[in-house]
Amino acid sequence: MNTTLKIAMAQIAPVWLDKVATLKKIENSILEASKEKCELVVFGEALLPGYPFWLALTNGAEWNSKVNKELHAHYVNNSICIEKGELDSVCKLAKLNKIAVYLGVIERPTDRGGHSIYASLVYINEEGEIKSVHRKLQPTYDERLTWAPGDGNGLQVHPLKAFTVGGLNCWENWMPLPRTALYGQGENLHIAVWPGSDHNTKDITCFIARESRSFVVSVSCLMAKADFPENTPHIESILKNAPDSLANGGSCIAGPDGEWIVEPVLHKEGIIIQSIDFNRVLEERQNFDPVGHYSRPDVTKLIVNTERQTTVEIK
Numbered sequence: 001m002n003t004t005l006k007i008a009m010a011q012i013a014p015v016w017l018d019k020v021a022t023l024k025k026i027e028n029s030i031l032e033a034s035k036e037k038c039e040l041v042v043f044g045e046a047l048l049p050g051y052p053f054w055l056a057l058t059n060g061a062e063w064n065s066k067v068n069k070e071l072h073a074h075y076v077n078n079s080i081c082i083e084k085g086e087l088d089s090v091c092k093l094a095k096l097n098k099i100a101v102y103l104g105v106i107e108r109p110t111d112r113g114g115h116s117i118y119a120s121l122v123y124i125n126e127e128g129e130i131k132s133v134h135r136k137l138q139p140t141y142d143e144r145l146t147w148a149p150g151d152g153n154g155l156q157v158h159p160l161k162a163f164t165v166g167g168l169n170c171w172e173n174w175m176p177l178p179r180t181a182l183y184g185q186g187e188n189l190h191i192a193v194w195p196g197s198d199h200n201t202k203d204i205t206c207f208i209a210r211e212s213r214s215f216v217v218s219v220s221c222l223m224a225k226a227d228f229p230e231n232t233p234h235i236e237s238i239l240k241n242a243p244d245s246l247a248n249g250g251s252c253i254a255g256p257d258g259e260w261i262v263e264p265v266l267h268k269e270g271i272i273i274q275s276i277d278f279n280r281v282l283e284e285r286q287n288f289d290p291v292g293h294y295s296r297p298d299v300t301k302l303i304v305n306t307e308r309q310t311t312v313e314i315k
Helices: 019-035 066-077 088-097 141-145 170-174 176-183 198-212 235-241 279-285
Strands: 004-011 040-043 100-107 118-124 130-135 158-160 163-169 189-194 215-220 222-224 245-254 260-266 270-277
Touching: 004 019, 004 215, 004 245, 004 260, 019 040, 019 088, 019 270, 040 189, 040 215, 088 100, 088 118, 100 163, 100 189, 118 163, 130 163, 163 170, 163 176, 170 189, 170 198, 176 198, 189 198, 198 215, 198 245, 198 260, 245 270, 260 270, 270 279
Parallel strands: 004 040, 040 100, 163 189, 189 215
Antiparallel strands: 004 270, 100 118, 118 130, 158 163, 215 245, 222 245, 245 260
16 A cells, blocks of 8 residues: 655635635646645635734724724625535546645535634545535634634544545644544544744644644645735725734644654745655554553543534424
8 A cells, every 4th residue: 555645735825805816826736736746735724715814903803893894794705605616616626636635715604694704624535525624613812703613513534545634723723622533533644724824833733743643734824915905995904004924834744753844834835745654653653642552531531513503403
């Protein structure tokens, strides 16, 4: 059995809050990764159509603010409704090129009424099938002003060659119990997606790898002041307080011993390619396996609710 997997980390900036143009960039990155014979391509959190940077730049917590209401509406209009086929082009490319995809999207699901949005991590397998949509369990700090909290339905793992792959969004990676939910299902390749910046990825990537004895792939977006489109609502208010760099990347890979395979890459747009070998997982599990021989389920055990939550159940 071929135990190696060739991974592409797509560290790119969105065409901010423009889902059509950002989808084109995503498709181009998939094609670029496939030309290099990659078998998995990973994109950052909320890449499609972008992270809500305006919240920290326009007094996002101000009550009844017209600026924030109009920006939120613009964001919702550029979010992704999977049920309407808005990821079909990505699925077709995945199938055509036999490449799996982890993609961070802002999801506007019909099963929650179609008006609230979620930071979701979508897994598309090499057959072009959407196998899981993980809605971020707990938006972080000001994200709660625009994103709704998700549920456990997307806490799933997937077979990919010799590996079992799973993933979490941003600060979910700091939550011990969601990590354990994935470990317990056999995860040995952990995908951590971020809106950007090495201050997030430089510590936790190696920590999770050492804790789980798994490979950890952290992928971030990029965002610079120059990346805000001129036709964005209230662009003057956003740019007035925006730093030159809002997300510097920091995509990286740690091995199952917690050591760097690819150190955080900063301010570089494009795909970063690395092959990994599953046998390294088995080597490191010899002395520690957090849900196997080094666990005590008779003493501590995790219960996970994986039901998709909805307000209305039609019978």
